[in-house]
Amino acid sequence: MARRARPLLALRHLTLVVIAFVMLVPFYWVVKTAITNENIYEYPPSLLPKQPHLFNFVDVWYLIPFPRYLLNSIVVSAIAVIGNVVFNAMAGYALTRKFPGRRAVLALFLSCMLIPFQATIIPAYLVTARMGLLNTYFGLAFPMLSTIVCIFVFKAAFEAVPKSLIDAARIDGLGEWRIIARVLLPLSKPAIATNVILSFIWSWNNFLWPLLITRDPQMQTLPLGLARFLSYMEDTTGALYAFAVMVLIPSVFVFLMAQKEFVRGLTSGATKG
Amino acid sequence: MNHTAWLRSRWVVVPGAIAIATLLWNAYVSTHDHGIVAGRVVDAAGRPVSGATVMLFERGFVTHQERERKISDADGAFRFTDNRSHSIQLEADAPGLGRTDRRIVRLWFAAQDVQLPQPLRFGAAK
Numbered sequence: 001m002a003r004r005a006r007p008l009l010a011l012r013h014l015t016l017v018v019i020a021f022v023m024l025v026p027f028y029w030v031v032k033t034a035i036t037n038e039n040i041y042e043y044p045p046s047l048l049p050k051q052p053h054l055f056n057f058v059d060v061w062y063l064i065p066f067p068r069y070l071l072n073s074i075v076v077s078a079i080a081v082i083g084n085v086v087f088n089a090m091a092g093y094a095l096t097r098k099f100p101g102r103r104a105v106l107a108l109f110l111s112c113m114l115i116p117f118q119a120t121i122i123p124a125y126l127v128t129a130r131m132g133l134l135n136t137y138f139g140l141a142f143p144m145l146s147t148i149v150c151i152f153v154f155k156a157a158f159e160a161v162p163k164s165l166i167d168a169a170r171i172d173g174l175g176e177w178r179i180i181a182r183v184l185l186p187l188s189k190p191a192i193a194t195n196v197i198l199s200f201i202w203s204w205n206n207f208l209w210p211l212l213i214t215r216d217p218q219m220q221t222l223p224l225g226l227a228r229f230l231s232y233m234e235d236t237t238g239a240l241y242a243f244a245v246m247v248l249i250p251s252v253f254v255f256l257m258a259q260k261e262f263v264r265g266l267t268s269g270a271t272k273g
Numbered sequence: 274m275n276h277t278a279w280l281r282s283r284w285v286v287v288p289g290a291i292a293i294a295t296l297l298w299n300a301y302v303s304t305h306d307h308g309i310v311a312g313r314v315v316d317a318a319g320r321p322v323s324g325a326t327v328m329l330f331e332r333g334f335v336t337h338q339e340r341e342r343k344i345s346d347a348d349g350a351f352r353f354t355d356n357r358s359h360s361i362q363l364e365a366d367a368p369g370l371g372r373t374d375r376r377i378v379r380l381w382f383a384a385q386d387v388q389l390p391q392p393l394r395f396g397a398a399k
Contacts, residue, residue: 053379055360055379058359058360058379058380058381058382059359059360061359062358062359062360062383063332063334232334232335257283257284257287
């Protein structure tokens with residue numbers, strides 16, 4: 001049985017290696033172009049970088065206000081991540097409780113997921129403007145402070161926690177807030193990791209909303225900076241791809257840091273003491 | 274023991290290592306960013322050329338613009354002291370010798386102090 005399984009396992013691994021290779025080739029090409037001055041349309045293309053160097057990254061750092069864009073993106077993403085973890089945990093916990101109209105709220109949430117953000121962007125803009133948040137960090141993060149998908153991630157994680165634990169906490173005198181903070185969240189690390197990764201990446205890559213609400217170039221985020229850089233540097237593919245790599249690195253970093261919990265899934269971590 | 278366990282968490286170790294590396298890099302930059310660009314000018318035979326005009330071009334978005342000129346001394350040496358750019362070009366001009374090729378000098382940070390390893394060299398006299 002084991003002998004028959006071995007070729008199958010090898011075939012499976014080979015297939016996975018091929019798929020991984022196909023998926024990684026574009027990333028390799030971006031990095032390769034970033035460390036050379038090669039034209040990406042060159043034919044035949046060279047597989048290995050010729051005369052690699054890192055000066056394209058230096059160009060990106062100095063030719064546009066990259067540090068400022070980076071700071072803006074970090075601040076906005078941090079606000080979005082904190083907002084997501086806090087508000088989604090609260091909403092997720094509420095949805096695990098029984099209350100009149102719960103099913104209607106769930107149906108409302110699910111139906112709202114079908115509406116694309118582009119359809120609600122004008123009301124969102126008007127609300128943000130009325131609150132005086134245009135051109136501010138909080139305004140940039142505002143629509144990303146809570147996302148329905150992540151609310152359901154917390155709801156699923158909280159529902160997997162044995163009810164007896166919550167009852168025991170309540171008997172010990174813990175209020176609802178402390179039950180979330182002291183009992184549910186420590187048992188829901190995969191859900192927190194999922195929230196952190198998804199909200200960070202969504203906020204980090206967001207282009208349309210920052211484009212709409214920033215008026216001062218000093219408040220622009222990295223995706224806007226990338227568009228601006230592209231308009232200036234059409235002929236310098238190396239620097240452009242270096243910019244893309246520099247935008248990509250923080251997302252990859254956050255994913256690698258949280259991937260253990262992210263990959264572990266939701267329910268497996270939720271019942272661990 | 275448990276009180277220090279959080280110090281070994283990857284959420285502390287990795288950002289901490291990045292913060293330390295950033296601090297060290299910035300400390301290095303702050304002690305090497307006086308904008309000094311120094312070098313020598315020699316003729317085709319390798320003899321120093323005095324009185325050559327050395328031009329420093331600073332990178333703009335698409336082109337390089339001339340920013341400063343210096344005259345080489347008796348040893349053919351020149352020294353710019355307030356370069357602000359991260360990417361410069363150098364060219365020397367001397368009566369009777371023509372112009373050198375433009376030397377592209379890429380720096381790791383703006384205003385990095387640099388001593389040219391190879392001198393600016395004139396071709397054969399025209």
